[in-house]
Amino acid sequence: RNAVALEARKFYYLHLYAKSLRPGLNAARKMLDSALEKASALYETASGKVTNVDLMKLTYASSELDKYLIQAEVGEGLALAALKHTMGAAEAAPLLLADDSLPGAGDEPPELDALLRIALEKRPEFAQIKHGKQAALALEKAERRASFPVVAIAGQFQASWTPTRDDTNNPYHVDPYNDLFGGVALALQFDLDPA
Incomplete structure (x- = not known):
């Protein structure tokens, strides 16, 4: 749900941004047309104040300005269509936008302490620092516990029986049948590190 709201907000502001560019570009178009007209008139007089290169630069700037206007x-239209699509509205459906242009930036940014507090709450880098500290403390704890002695107990028990074979009493003959034995072992491991 938040992803859809974020996409809708993004398309809304993109639409307002594209719309806010057009007045400035139209004003630049008027100035450039006027400059091109004056430069052409001066070039026709052959006074040397305007060269063919100057005219080509103005023509190139005019084509670049046309590109930006387009x-x-x-x-503007594409962002509005994407906004309607994200909201699930039909493309032909009328959509009344709350703002005509992008809201202006504030006069002064917040104080540094306020910005740091916001960053501490919202920036992932600060969360990484917090989790990194926790990981370092956990590693220290694990290393301390790794030097503790280790005690292990192991045991084994085996029994086998067959009615068709007699048990042998010869200690030098291995008889895997009619057998019963077991054992228990206690192990202690520790590291001596005086440093």
Whole structure:
């Protein structure tokens, strides 16, 4: 659910951003057209103040400006269509947006202490530092416990019987039948590290 809200917010602000670019680009278009007209007139007089290279630079700037105007126009419509799609609305459905342009940035950023507090709560790097400290403490604890002595008890028991074979009493003959034996072992391991 949060992912859908995040996508909708992203498309909403993209639409407002593309829409907010158009007035500035239109104003630049008027200035560039005026400059191109004046430069063409000066070039026709052959006074040497404007060269063919200057005219080509202005023509190139005009085509670049056209590109940005098209991108802003297409981006505005595309972001609105993506917003409608994310919200599950039909493409032809009317959509009234709350804002006409992007909200302005605040005059002054918050104080450094407030920014650090927000970062401490929300930035993943601070969570990594916290978990790293916990991991280092856990490693220290594990290393301390690794030097504790280890006590182990092991046991074995085996029994076998067959009615068709007699038990032998010869100690030098291995008889795996009619057998009963077992044992217990106690082990202690520790490291002596005086350092």
